[in-house]
Amino acid sequence: MVTIGCITLHQPWASLVAVGAKPFETRSWAPHLSMIGKPIAIHAGRAPIPEKLMGVEEIAAALALPRARWHTLPFGAVVCTGTLAGAYQVKRHDWVKDTVEFLEQATLSGSEPISMAKGCRFGDFGPGRWCWHIVEIRPIEPPVAARGYQGVWAWDPDAGVP
Secondary structure, X not given: OOOEEEEEEOOOHHHXXXXXXXXXXXXXXXXXXXXXXXXXXXXXXXXXXXOOOOOHHHHHHHHOOOHHHHHHOOOOEEEEEEEEEEEEEEEEEEOOOOEEEEEEEEEXXXXXXXXXXXXXXXXXXXXXXXXXXXXXXXXXXXXEEOOOOOOOEEEOOOOOOO
């Protein structure tokens, strides 16, 4: 049995990761250092999409799916896998320039520290938050039904529902 770390996100955030429109998942906590450079799975939770979302039109465009059809997004399923390239703690987010500046001393990565990131439109980039940088995204078609959990949990791609 081979398991990989998995995190559960609400929709439409999980699908935004799966289509490559959301390369940073924001959390209040950093991943364990041992996760960096390893595969990670993204699970879409079962909770309904919140009625009030900022940037609804931008989200719909990124998903190529009108808001009226959001009920067709997968719920309660693993939607993609990727590699956790690093995690960076936010110093400042500039909405006007669409950039995020990270604290260099709060970087978990095997590569050079990232100082600024562009295209950070989806997530809570408040000071002190952690941005998990997910690369090499591989959508799972069809999504695999699974029960989600809080925190990082082990998902076995061959078993499906844990």
